[in-house]
Amino acid sequence: MSTKNILLTGVGGQGTILASKLLTNGLIEAGYDVKMSEVHGMSQREGPVLTHVRYGEKVYSPIVEKRKADLIVGFEELEVLRNLDYLRDDGEGIVIFNRVRVNPIGVQMGKDKYPTNGEELIRARAGKLIALDGQAKARELGNPRVMNIILLGVLIRELGLEHIDWNRIIAQNVKEKYVPLNQQALQVGLNHK
């Protein structure tokens, strides 16, 4: 197989890091060569986060090139737009888009404008767009924080990786008392239409 290029993007505190950790652990179990690279700002809250995951038979570079991402998981709308030029532009690129907006400070202060037509812009550039309100779905499960695992579930389904034992991978990487909740969240993602 050719190397798959995945990006996970959002803002600090949304759980992109745990989602990519679970993903890479599963990929390793499935026998792939995996590389991952994380770019985050400084340690203050709510900075932009971009995680590159590449897997295949043999992977060299840990970073995804512009226009070569097979799939972008966007945890936050503006961050999807910021990184949309990574998406392949041959009509095969997939975006999993979580309808959440976190205002940057410039928007908060009225200096910048948060783009109003983000979803349209993404739809125009993605071969396939899966948009969902992950936070609302997570709240239905009783904890808005498991939004990341719901998105991971959608990602796993889109990548056709359902055969990996994700429930065990969750159990190995998540605090015991949160394991059932995270497993439920994963199921919600896997079943998302």
Add this chain to the structure above:
Amino acid sequence: MKQLITGDEAIARGAWEAGVRFAAGYPGTPSTEILENIATYPEIHSEWATNEKTALESVIGASIAGARSLAAMKHVGLNVAADPFFTFAYIGVNGGAVVITADEPGQFSSQNEQDNRNYAKAAMTPMFEPSDSQESKDMLIEAFEISEKHDIPVLLRMTTRVCHSKSMVEMGDRQEVPLKPYVKDIKKYVAVPANARPMKVKIQQHREILKEYSNNCRWNRAEYHDTKIGIICSGDCYLYAREVFGDGASYLKLGFTNPLPDQMILDFASKIEKIYIIEENDPYIEQHVRALGVACDGKNLFPLNGEMTPEVIRRVIYGQEYPFDEELQALVVARPPTLCSGCPHRGFFYELGKRKKIMVSGDIGCYTLASGAPYNAMETTVCMGASISLGHGAQQVFDMIEGEKPRVVSAIGDSTIFHTGINSLLDSAYNRSNLITVILDNRITAMTGQQENPGSGYTIAREVTEVVNIETLVSAMGIKNVRTINPNKLDQVNETLDWALGMQEPSVIITRWPCALKKQAPWDLEEFQGAFTETYFVDESVCIGCRKCTRTGCPAVVFQFDRKKSSIDPDKCVGCSVCAQVCPVQAIQKVEA
């Protein structure tokens, strides 16, 4: 067993496997996680030093006393440690010693983009440059062997991508390396001129042997495929080149890069039609290759600045550019880092930014963000500790002005004053500077992600330790005007600034309140009772929509443009009350429990 780990984690693992007994460093992106991970191995005594110089000096001592020892720092940290580094190369080691430098091509979180391979060349130390996590671990283990065999510290140069990327690593066992006996050897360890002259000769002799090693070691290798194009590269650039050229080019992959393998380079060049040198930042390999008389392309094509990426290689070699999406880029607004909600720096800089006829000299920490909107309250940042000494120099010159003299306010964090600010403050006190020094004491090293420091009460191993008293420290330097305030109380901030600006004498203001992200120690909970336990809300019936609260730059305060009212995100607010204090109509109220 194989694991997916970062380069930093691999260095920590390598240190453990190599039998390291002592490790020291100072936090700095992208090196911080090296020592944090080393600290998880109980066999290694690890320490946060107050700066990179003291870290390296304690490593020198540990090596002389017989232990395999390691110092880890970011690139600019090696500037601070450069003084011991150069002479360490002269005196050599007892237990093996390795210095890790984590360089930052692209400057994700640094004040400059210097290429520390130049340090190895200048100090004549052997150097390794790993490409991925497996090499980081393997090369570190080998570096200790080289260090002991050739009686010299070894530099291991990482870059941000190597430090922070994860790749597969085969885990090994720990090799127990017994402490070597310490032998009193004045000629070896006392670098006075008479002793140091022969030391330099010794380095040169070992260097000749190391040239042989460089030509024959497994870290430098030629990979022949298509020989029309040959790439000479090191570090992560090898991975990017492989990605772009695949088997369509041959590679000379260099992992041991000081001294460089002359014979190997000449052999490779003789078989290749066209040679490109692909390296980040400086033409370190290229200059050497050119000096060997080999025709090549390098920095005449590739940029000297920024990260090397596959895209850069494609653009330079093949003229391939990905199409720029103008519609999209015009709409994507910046998300600059901001002070967190509840950050104790907010109140202080909110007020300081309103002051006129002052110059604010700043330093390195989260508070450097005060140079940006909405505070615009920091006018210089150079290097760790510079706020005070730079401010001191500026104040001396301002004092030469006839008439009204601008006052300098130097702002520095707790960890940064412990780092090198102490010397600066001593300098300003000794030279009777009319400086106002503000020590932003948030009780932790925050910017690099909550590392302990001499003010926090814990060591890196979370052992309880002494806590430095900053007031006493400052007073001992002879500064008579010292006040400690709560920076969340804006009236206190203002009154104290008036007090300091009203005097023609040096003063120190300590703003003392913990970082909002800090896991508070028992003594913090006692001192800062009720901190971060409250939240505030906006009473919309009172709010006049003046947006003064948004000018505090707090991420929890959101202005609702449709309703022309402010609101506070209850999930983010931790109750510092700064916005409530700036509200002219008392629309912002505490949520009563």
